[in-house]
Amino acid sequence: MIPPRRFELPDDWERVPGLIDRIQDLVTAGRYRTALDVLLAHLRRDAASVDALALAAVTMSGSRTERVESPEPPMPIQENSALFAPITTVCSVCTGSWFSTHTLHRTEQWSIVNPIGLQCQVCRHTICKNCRPWTANEGLSRPCPEPGCKGTVTAPVLPTGRDDVEPVDPMTIENVVVIRAGPITPTVDEAMTVVTKFVPILRSDTSMVSIRPSAPHIMDRTFSRNLYAVSVLEGLERERVLERGSWSRATPLFIEAGAADDADYLLVVVRWPGVPKKVVHVHVMREGSEHMSADYIHMLLEVMAPRAFTDHATITGTPGGDWPEDPRFMILLLVNRNHPEYLSDDFVVRTQFGQGPDGLRYVLAAVSPA
Ligand SMILES: [Zn+2]
Ligand SMILES: [Zn+2]
Incomplete structure (x- = not known):
């Protein structure tokens, strides 16, 4: 979604079994970071989940001091996540944002003494505490400053959402290309801080993010940015990271300095061509001489290929020994040796490599019917 x-x-919705209890236990224990990660993982699969969004709103809307001083305070990268954008409230004047405590209230009775912000009850023009040009003593309500709006700026303050998030179903994203202006390529952490703010994926989704160097002056104009993006995508197609024709499925997002980092960024969100393919066989090769357990491979698949249909796939693994210079080539050789039929026109073999949670490098080949 x-x-x-x-x-x-909404008035009513389908509950996710067990989610409320789990989040309640974590929040009671002050484990906000884990609670938010559980909700983010849930939203990654269903970005419109009412339960997950409502629980996130509850989790984030209590006392900020309490959260900050808890054993596990929320991380800024979690609070800024595009997956939580629907429950944020943004000030129409200064664009500062917060999570309003009023999100889940349905009552008509408002007795708010000193709200953190005020909002027009017709057009949702929102004014944060810092931007309010009058004091609480002068009363809460004012006519809405929006031209033509006859509403009143008062409480409650409901989510406005953020209009800078790419509206895409996380399950349909093939890859996000990250290019930062300037000579220094961003680290994975820097890139994920920017990506997760504007694209609804998780900070652990590093395997579907391709960080590429910039080139002089390419950020100056839309035309030069797009031209550069096309050449980067073509390179990724040659590396078999992307399916062919990726530019036709791509949305370039230009993120100006200050929005998430102190440099300009170009993000290119590439969607899958049609529905993700069913995978019939996954073969994983890991650096070193140790064999992988089935659990390890399944965990790796969940992290590295969450959008692939691997439910009925045959899953095999081999130790890769000394790591080859070209792991993609190596695994294709291996697949060819054991299953020559996979390299016929009846199948598509996609390869992907990265680093596992144990720090070892791995490469996987996923085989789908053509
Ligand atoms: Zn403001
Ligand atoms: Zn208004």
């Missing part, structure tokens, strides 16, 4: 533009609490 595509994340909703802004969260509206």
Whole structure:
């Protein structure tokens, strides 16, 4: 599902079994970081989940001091996640954002003494505490400053959502290409901080993110950015990271300095061509001489290929020994030796490599019917 533009609490919805209890236990224990990761992982699969968005709103809307001083305070990269964008409230004046405590209230009775912000009840024009030009003593309500709006700026303050998030179903993303202006290529952490703010994926989704160097002056104009993006995508197609024709499935996002980092970024969100293919066989090769357990391979698949249909796939693994210079070539050789039929026109073999949670390098080949 595509994340909703802004969260509206429906009258009724389907509950996710066990989710409320799990989050309640974690929040009671002050484990906000884990609670938010559970909710983010849930939203990664269903970005419009009412339960997950409502629980995130509850988790984030209590006392900020309490959260910060808890055993596991939330991380900024979690709070800024595009997956939580539907429950954020953004000030119309300064674009500062926060999570409003009013999100889940349905009551008509408002007795708010000193709200963190005010909002027009018609057009949702929102004014944060810092931007309010009058004091609480002068009363809460004012006519809405939006031209032509006859509403009143007062409480409650509901989510406005963020309009800078790419509206895409996380399950349909093939890859996100990251290019930062300037001579220094960003680290994975720097790249994920920017990507997760604008694209609804997780900070652990590093395997579907391709960080590429920039070139002089390419960021200056839309035309030069797009031209450069096309050449980068072509390179990724040659490396077999992307399916062919990727530019036709790509959305370039230009992120100006200050929005998430102190440099300009070009993000290119590439969607899968059609529905993700069913995978019939996955072969994994890991650096070193140790064999992998089935659990390890399944965990790796969950992290590295969460969007692939691997439910009924045959899953095999071999130790890779000394790591080859070209692991993609190596695994194709291996697949060819054991299953020559896979390299016929009836099948498509995709390869992917990265680093596992144990720090060892691995490469996997996923075989789908053509
Ligand atoms: Zn403001
Ligand atoms: Zn208004």
